[in-house]
Amino acid sequence: MCLGGHLAFRALLDKRITAVVGFFATDIHSKSLGAGVNDDSLERVSKEFDSYTQELVLFFGTLDSHVPPEGRDLIRKTLRDHGVKFTFMEIADAQHAYVRDEFSKGRYDSAITSSCLGFLFELFHRKLTIDLGDVERKTEKIEHVC
Structure with a gap:
């Protein structure tokens, strides 16, 4: 979170790191x-x-x-242009540090925090605890249908 979110982002420079979640990571931009x-x-x-092994939220x-x-x-x-595998969420009307507790000057939102932590747990569970084998990359045309 905050500066820690930026440091987690930088952790992706180590190829052993396969999953990173950053909350309101400061100073990247x-x-x-x-x-x-x-x-x-x-x-x-x-x-x-490494889009084959790493993922970012x-x-x-x-x-x-x-x-x-x-x-x-x-x-x-920048992430999109370089083919980074990522999920990028902007929470409507949320301020910086919205996952802090009730002492955070009115920014805390328990419902949104719970939802975001769901994404964190899903990514970490999928990337860190389930061994599905090597990623199979297929080049296929995505059909444009509704």
């Missing part, structure tokens, strides 16, 4: 983590990501003042 305020997290993760609130809409758009577009 602004490159302002660490010394020199010029990190390369987004570029490195996007270019070095990111959560943000639409009212997050730490990661504005333009920042979220940059993150999403």
